[in-house]
Amino acid sequence: MVDRMLQFTHVQQHQPDKRAVPERREDFNEIYRSFSVQAAKVQSSRCSQCGVPFCSIHCPLSNDIPDWLKLTAEGRLEEAYEVSSATNNFPEICGRICPQDRLCEGNCVIEKGFESVTIGAVERFITDHAFEAGWVKPITPHLEREQSVAIVGAGPGGLAAAEQLRKRGYQVHVYDRYDRIGGLMIYGIPGFKLEKEIVTRRHALLEQGGIVFHLGAGIGDVDDDHTIAFSTLRERHDAVLIATGVYKSRDIGGPGVGLPGIVKAIDYLTASNRRSLGDVVPDFDSGLLDAAGKHVVVIGGGDTAMDCVRTAIRQGAASVKCLYRRDRANMPGSLREVKNAEDEGVDFVWLAAPEAFLGDNSITGVRAVRMKLGLPDATGRQSVDPVENSGFTLPADLVIKALGFDPEPLPTLWGEPALEVSRWGTLKVDHASFMTSLQGVFGAGDIVRGASLVVWAIRDGRDAAASMHRWLQQHAAADAQLNIQAAE
Template sequence: MASKMLKFVDVPQRMPEKRDAEDRRDDFNEIYARFQPKDAAVQAARCSQCGVPFCQIHCPLQNNIPDWLMLTAEGRLEEAYEVSSATNNMPEICGRICPQDRLCEGNCVIEKGFEAVTIGSVEKYITDTAWEKGWVKPPKPKRELAQSVGIIGAGPAGMAAAEQLRKKGYQIHIYDRYDRGGGLMIYGIPGFKLEKDVVERRTKLLQDGGITYHLNCDIGSDVTLAALRERHDALLIATGVYKARDIKVPGVGLGNVVPALDYLIASNRKGLGDAVPAFEDGSLNAEGKNVIVIGGGDTAMDCVRTAVRQGAKSVKCLYRRDRANMPGSQREVYNAEEEGVEFVWLSAPEAFTGGDKVEGVRAIRMHLGVPDATGRQMPQPIEGSSQTLEADLVIKALGFDPEDLPALFGEKGLEVTRWGTVKVDHKTMMSKLDGVFAAGDIVRGASLVVWAVRDGRDVAESIHRFIQAKADGKPADTKAGDKSLAMAS
């Protein structure tokens, strides 16, 4: 180890080559190249192999990051992939879209003074190499089981759970209302962050492993939840959250004031070669328009950078707090600024102005007051500071809430919290309906792909315990308790 690692003192941090901003404004290709083998090994060798790996602790999946960095530094790529994929069902996706600056890299012990190890880029390099070399295999159980599990939602939580359960031998059926698997990874995240063939090869891998997809399937209309409960030994609800949060100001109903997800789905569908009438007629197309995006999260960053690539005349991001307090990745903000996006910090919309269509956003300046219950400073308006910003297209990127699943699924017995998320026993991840589990954003609220993968893996274990306990004629909770005690000992 000593000969290969601990190079952070002598070797500076270097990211993979990044395309020039002017060049990348013209397409939706990923902006970072892949590490060359030598560069990946050198950057991995910067790891300090610290006794308490804060990178691993702050990863929702507790990935064994120091181990696969060391293996990469030593040129043992196949072993590095085995270690990486042991805890993560889609490392090539997390390596691209995780906010590493807030998670693993942001907590790297050498970050202060020497700059963090480029963990995400090495993770991407390892798994992309594994795909090329044929090391990534479909899930193959040692033996087939008769029991089946139905999974509602083909996003990261559903896909991770499906793979884990398929490895155990269960017959897995994934139901999704869209025509492609992947959830928001395929339709919500732009190609410059996650090219679509990366998602499609992962969904195909599961299909090759014997997992059955039922696409264009609306639960509640095409098939009821009750029917799925009869059909399968257990059900998992992993729908994610798709209902856009709105803003209550005058003019919100004007034309060309649109939700972020509608805008992103239209753009991604266009990129996939689909016919998108709302894009063609200009209502969900930023070309030649003055665009204002309202919000400060990662979705807002996706929207502003998409608008740039569509040929917008100008792109502004309106956020009511300052740069230091925005929830989105600072790396994404920097990339957006490079591409020509203007950030209007400490500003909030008071009204949308115009006739039939929006023509401007009247915004008021804000200042940060005392912290609220969460510890964040509350934005307060500054009286008399309003200004009107020209806008032909306004995109509302204010976050997402759950849809009304009991009504949507036609199942009044499905209990939800006051936020609309599915109410579960957090020990078993089972809802009030026997054998119906829930995981991912539909339980925790809008969050990161990496958390969805973690939840999918956890719920797969709970579903396995439930089905095996039922087969053995034992209460599922007792089985879970026995396992947890065994693990603790």
Template sequence: MADRMLQFVRLSQQTPDKRTASARKTDFGEIYQRFTAERASEQSSRCSQCGVPFCSIHCPLNNNIPDWLKLTAEGRLEEAYEVSSATNTFPEICGRVCPQDRLCEGNCVIEKGFESVTIGAVERYVTDTAWENGWVKPPTPVREVDHSVGIIGAGPAGLAAAERLRTRGWKVTVYDRYDRVGGLMIYGIPNFKLEKEVVVRRAEQFAAGGIEFVLNCQVGRDISLEEIRAKHDAVLIATGVYKARDIGGPGADLAGIVPALDYLTASNRDNLGDSVPEFADGTLNAAGKRVVVIGGGDTAMDCVRTAIRQGASSVTCLYRRDKANMPGSMREVANAEEEGVTFAWLSAPEAFEGEDGRVTGVTATRMHLGLPDATGRQQVEPIPGSQFTEGADLVIKALGFDPEDLPAMFNEPGLAVSRWGTLTIDRRSMMTRLPGVFAAGDIVRGASLVVWGIRDGRDAADQIEQYVLAQQTPAIAAE
């Protein structure tokens, strides 16, 4: 075991062993192996314990990363877990799905010259070890308090707020329209990145701690927002964003052109053992098909890698910019390339070809990068006469997500929205224009990362508590 830090001058970076592409593309198991105790200790000891920890600064949760790396290097894993979980509701999930190459590891002080500390892999190892040893406990409060909160949405933001308030003794009820807890963590992220047992065991812990879940409950259909407000001292809206951005053009209505989330949800439900008619009849199944995925973010990478595992005959990703400018994680791109995905960089779809009402190809134009726009990002411009057609039996649109029309869905016109459709809140209090109704996560900031959802949920919990206590103070004083 390592007995001191700053070992980056002696030890090279070693990432967890990765299953071979030929093996992993035949199933949906996670592709990275877990660190051994010795490897986790050695890699943690590479931390420079710098005076200004840029890894923490660039983590949305400001995790105390150098502290739990040092504890891991010393073999003090239970303490490492306590430090990690103090700032992070789901460290085992962040260790798996966070784009560490863009956040903590990408800003590691030793990254230039010595390669970064493998923070994500250590985080996963510490938390998985904590689960195995029974160190992870339900959010049981020291004492109960007479406060109640209703949370709409069982995704990262909603669950983070639920856990934080429950540990403080609040009565917490989480309402969700789906039949399982987890939001996109359960239905949007494929198993090869996040096995569903990891999410399920957290949900079970939360239920054991006294958090009540009301599932298959659509606000505005099964219960009104007004009814939820009447039941609780405060309400948090953390629904996420689920409306798929669309792409037009000739042939856009052909059969075989599907939204990314529909496709991923069908795959995840099938892996969970659910009956999925659209998967069984081939509508949302890539087996034996030429698949084209449009988009360049992490959702697009999830789609192309899912299609490979379903046995697609070919998988091509069309993205209108080049590799250096794509928004997805470079690690995910590398994994996709290893598994046999073809990338058509600088290619912008224009139309869809079809036969007998079904898609047979995507017509695209080659692009080149021009001058930077006002944001500093290079503009894309078409190359005249460069059209080509990519054959396709299944086209998956992975162009991002926008908010649903919550004021209409909830039948609550008092909910103000921005020009992007996200809920408008007071940035300090996180409250909407409805007194006692707060909002957090993607429904406020737009489609983002799990880790940002966790941060927003924890912050919202603090603001909710402050608001309710302030509301009750005058009544207490009057007594």
């Protein structure tokens, strides 16, 4: 047991060791090693236990971070796990993929001068240790309810909602068009950030708790061999949560944009992850989605772009460049990921944007123009303007567009014109209840807020589940009253 906290004045910050760059470039295993019990205790003891914990305030889940840091420092690891998991359904995942430098750690009160507490690494350690010790148990509801709910989408938001509702005893059915649960956690995020066994371990636990998964089950406007009509889903269940995420890739214009060899980030990452999972991927085997031996240019500056450039390195690309129209300080992705990418050999071309794609039968180069930052736009970010006569060309055999994602047109795809969406295509919901324009149909995660972080999807899923529980109980009470009146 430590004598006290506030050890930051003489204990330096130490992140878990990284595997050596030459080693990690050769595989898709996670690059960070795990803390030992002693290292986790020492690093947790650096917490200042401040009166106003900005780390918790800036965590979308409002995790009780100072509490589980103190418990870890004292060696009370099972209690630390209980506190950590009380507010977060998947702390071992958030500990790996959350951009802590922009959230909890970036707002740690000792950050200025002493470097922040290593919150993410300790969070990951706590739950990994809990799994190893056998403390993580399947859901065991105190009662079983007859009411059933459908969750459309097995990503982080849908899974968090499914677990919360199952804890309350509902019969929970999760529908997903893919053959594995996890959404972008399994097919979008590469293994060097999140090894797939971490997700499949949770899958097994959720099934053991009584959640029923219907995989390979897409939702559409009619019932057929491949899809279930959304109307059928509503008839089959007492309530429905739409947590599909956003998968429609944003595109880019310009001459030559249709040339072979220009691909979407989601297609590229999915192919790589499927290969790692042992699937046969024809577009990878043909070379279309394989960066081996190629000059790769990734367009974009978010975390998806970082995933693409680091994947290309591991596939054996001849060169990898990231083309981003703003500078390092204004990029939306995690700066920690940028540093990892640079260490692994990625070349960042800041303040540059593509204006044309060159080639005859396939892509051979990207003609780009230098950009300069201007006055803030309507969002508060500085505008970007092209610099005259600053064009240059980057050789490219593979161009990956990592420009973000938009919602699919669900009302059209599902034959539900009464399902209202915003002008951006996201679901319209009552933000107090998460109810959509359809009675008994709720929405949560990226399909409501737009492309965002896994941690925000988990938060939305938990909040939506609480609202669904209230609505279902009110509905059940009203039905019971009607039955009493009918009996009288």
